Amino acid sequence: MDGEKIKDSAMDLVLNVADYYFFTPYVYPASWPEDGALRQIISLLVVTNLGAAVLYLGLGAISYYFIFDHNLMKHPHFLENQVWREIKYAMTSLPWISIPTVALFFAEVRGYSKLYDNVADSPLGWPGLFLSMISFLFFTDMCIYWIHRFLHHKLIYKLFHKPHHIWKIPTPFASHAFHPVDGFLQGMPYHIYPFLFPLHKVLYLALYVFVNIWTISIHDGDYRVPGALTTVINGSAHHTDHHLFFDYNYGQYFTLWDRLGGSYRHPSALMGKGPHDLIRKLQAEGKLGNDEAKPNGQVNGRAQRGVTCKEE
Numbered sequence: 001m002d003g004e005k006i007k008d009s010a011m012d013l014v015l016n017v018a019d020y021y022f023f024t025p026y027v028y029p030a031s032w033p034e035d036g037a038l039r040q041i042i043s044l045l046v047v048t049n050l051g052a053a054v055l056y057l058g059l060g061a062i063s064y065y066f067i068f069d070h071n072l073m074k075h076p077h078f079l080e081n082q083v084w085r086e087i088k089y090a091m092t093s094l095p096w097i098s099i100p101t102v103a104l105f106f107a108e109v110r111g112y113s114k115l116y117d118n119v120a121d122s123p124l125g126w127p128g129l130f131l132s133m134i135s136f137l138f139f140t141d142m143c144i145y146w147i148h149r150f151l152h153h154k155l156i157y158k159l160f161h162k163p164h165h166i167w168k169i170p171t172p173f174a175s176h177a178f179h180p181v182d183g184f185l186q187g188m189p190y191h192i193y194p195f196l197f198p199l200h201k202v203l204y205l206a207l208y209v210f211v212n213i214w215t216i217s218i219h220d221g222d223y224r225v226p227g228a229l230t231t232v233i234n235g236s237a238h239h240t241d242h243h244l245f246f247d248y249n250y251g252q253y254f255t256l257w258d259r260l261g262g263s264y265r266h267p268s269a270l271m272g273k274g275p276h277d278l279i280r281k282l283q284a285e286g287k288l289g290n291d292e293a294k295p296n297g298q299v300n301g302r303a304q305r306g307v308t309c310k311e312e
């Protein structure tokens with residue numbers, strides 16, 4: 001019945017594939033039409049949960065095994081069984097986050113968004129695609145900055161955002177370990193964007209995957225940022241200081257809003273005062289009882305002085 005409208009959604013690309021290969025032949029009775037509302041909602045719930053779990057666990061595991069420096073697990077603020085606890089918390093929250101998210105996907109499948117199919121539908125052609133990529137990143141970065149800052153408000157913080165700050169030395173698996181309300185609010189800008197601005201649906205799916213990779217990457221403990229970009233890009237070093245010192249570096253991709261909002265803090269890991277430096281110092285003093293420390297070229301070897309994190 002919504003024949004023409006259904007074309008205007010990114011999730012229908014995913015739903016069509018899922019229907020064709022799985023749901024229609026193996027799951028739903030033939031009498032239930034593919035564009036039935038309830039059927040679409042159930043399918044979206046399944047697809048969204050599976051997709052989120054595969055992205056989180058798959059990309060998280062790649063990052064954990066190949067990028068995350070396991071030496072960080074010796075840090076005094078690294079919790080017992082932390083990796084397992086991060087995964088458990090994220091996997092418990094994701095199904096709850098998927099419920100309001102699917103409501104937005106459903107509105108999108110029903111044709112209420114400004115997503116389009118063909119480059120020819122782009123208001124500005126190919127340059128329009130490039131521009132929408134840039135505007136998506138800046139729009140979501142701005143929204144997440146303010147939502148995240150709001151979540152740190154003393155009246156809200158304990159209710160929704162504190163669970164993400166249990167991990168002072170996060171691993172890639174902390175990337176999605178949010179209270180459901182927190183996870184949905186911080187994910188909302190991604191889902192709102194295509195209702196406000198035109199966006200190519202394949203680009204939208206690609207950006208969705210990128211966003212997941214980025215979120216994992218700022219928790220991966222790889223503090224390197226290309227020299228000239230250290231003050232522009234909000235990387236893992238910046239976000240680690242957010243976990244350690246709490247009311248700095250709320251941003252997602254860029255330091256722009258932290259600079260404008262007066263919450264920018266130059267990463268301690270880039271000034272020889274980061275988690276690796278503390279671990280090296282404690283090892284040198286024999287306080288970690290372990291001399292396996294591998295010399296790490298990412299930061300210099302000056303010992304840590306002063307506070308190592310802020311208690312909230």
Ligand SMILES: [Zn+2]
Nearest residue numbers: 148152161242
């Ligand atoms: Zn925070």
Ligand SMILES: [Zn+2]
Nearest residue numbers: 164170219239
């Ligand atoms: Zn974080």
